[in-house]
Amino acid sequence: MTDPTDFMKHTAPSEGESTPWAETRIDTSRPSIARVYDALLDGKDNFAADRVIADHYRQVPGAPRVPWDNRAWIGRVVRWLVAEAGIRQIIDIGSGLPTASNVHDVAQAIAPETRVAYVDNDPIVLAHGRAILASNDRTTVITADAQEPEGIFGNPELRALIDLDQPYAVLLAAVLHHVPTGEDQKVAAGIRERIAPGSYLAIANFHDPGDPRAQGIETALVEKGLGSGWVRPYPQHRMYFGDLDLVHPGLCPANEWHPDDETPTDSPVHHLYLGGVAKRP
Ligand SMILES: C[S@@+](CC[C@H](N)C(=O)[O-])C[C@H]1O[C@@H](n2cnc3c(N)ncnc32)[C@H](O)[C@@H]1O
Structure with a gap:
């Protein structure tokens, strides 16, 4: 059976491309709050752009x-x-x-x-x-x-x-x-x-x-790309x-x-x- 989250392993489909998940338009090149938080909880549903923000956050003493x-x-x-x-x-x-x-x-x-x-x-x-x-x-x-x-x-x-x-x-x-x-x-x-x-x-x-x-x-999250x-x-x-x-x-x-x-x-x-x-x- 197809894993319904398979689409996450790829970047968002391009304009006009048809996939079962095309309507969700997940953009993995930009950080998402949910995925940054997942990274901070040692989850695996996150991408490089999310981990960059998580790394900035982790540099604040005690914040992790x-x-x-x-x-x-x-x-x-x-x-x-x-x-x-x-x-x-x-x-x-x-x-x-x-x-x-x-x-x-x-x-x-x-x-x-x-x-x-x-x-x-x-x-x-x-x-x-x-x-x-x-x-x-x-x-x-x-x-x-x-x-x-x-x-x-x-x-x-x-x-x-x-x-x-x-x-x-x-x-x-x-x-x-x-x-x-x-x-x-x-x-x-x-x-x-x-x-x-x-x-x-x-x-x-x-x-x-x-x-x-x-x-x-605040600086690590707001100013380093999460917004x-x-x-x-x-x-x-x-x-x-x-x-x-x-x-x-x-x-x-x-x-x-x-x-x-x-x-x-x-x-x-x-x-x-x-x-x-x-x-x-
Ligand atoms: C830091 S996570 C917290 C997840 C969970 N509530 C917890 O505390 O473990 C914040 C979540 O809120 C969602 N979120 C942020 N702004 C929102 C909004 N305006 N409406 C609904 N969800 C929002 C994000 O997508 C993300 O999944």
């Missing part, structure tokens, strides 16, 4: 730790949402390429009936997601942009899986720092204002606490949650959010990444 801390934070948040808050529907916006311990793996290990909709604006995520999730009827993957929330919440595939009148959780992990300043607040507000009572919003992003390494991260990856001070992160109720322990360094036995307590960069979970009462 942050993507792993983020994945661990997502795992703890999903476990908390399903096991403690009773959530059974999750929308993961800016979900990225499949990795170890995906959101549906974590959630369905606790409550198999949990439904998960993955959303990303990079079509490569859909291609990989469909291949991997084909056998899981409680999970879907759609291509949509966080900056156009109607395209997410009005998507028929998502609505077939997620009952938007019932409580659900929205994850926005490592996404808003890729949305330009000003637009990031609109994205958060667009989701916040939509979510049903009893629903949760979980957000995590790079933080600028005045540490020069934060600026180093996004802004670090922002605490008040801007806090505004994402608006009038929602932040759950304990509030908006804090991700490693301090319900740490478990595997959460590093001595990370030199834990102040560079903030996460929080809030509820619409």
Whole structure:
């Protein structure tokens, strides 16, 4: 059988060329956020242009730790949402390429009936997601942009899986720092204002606490060719949650959010990444 991701092993088809994936127009000569992140997590779904950016990022002291801390934070948040808050529907916006311990793996290990909709604006995520999730009827993957929330919440595939009148959780992990300043607040507000009572919003992003390494991260990502990856001070992160109720322990360094036995307590960069979970009462 043909591997549905075979197209990724080549550069984008030229104009007029017909391939099963021609409509996705994956350009491997330019870095993509999803593939750079995959490279930073030691994945294999990335290309030379992505690895150049990942190498710039790795030169910032301590920065290579942050993507792993983020994945661990997502795992703890999903476990908390399903096991403690009773959530059974999750929308993961800016979900990225499949990795170890995906959101549906974590959630369905606790409550198999949990439904998960993955959303990303990079079509490569859909291609990989469909291949991997084909056998899981409680999970879907759609291509949509966080900056156009109607395209997410009005998507028929998502609505077939997620009952938007019932409580659900929205994850926005490592996404808003890729949305330009000003637009990031609109994205958060667009989701916040939509979510049903009893629903949760979980957000995590790079933080600028005045540490020069934060600026180093921004330079490595924004100025070396990726074009996004802004670090922002605490008040801007806090505004994402608006009038929602932040759950304990509030908006804090991700490693301090319900740490478990595997959460590093001595990370030199834990102040560079903030996460929080809030509820619409
Ligand atoms: C750094 S990855 C994070 C992946 C995953 N959320 C995690 O934290 O492990 C950011 C993802 O967000 C996606 N993304 C960036 N901007 C987006 C937007 N405006 N709408 C939807 N997805 C977006 C990228 O394509 C990428 O897959």
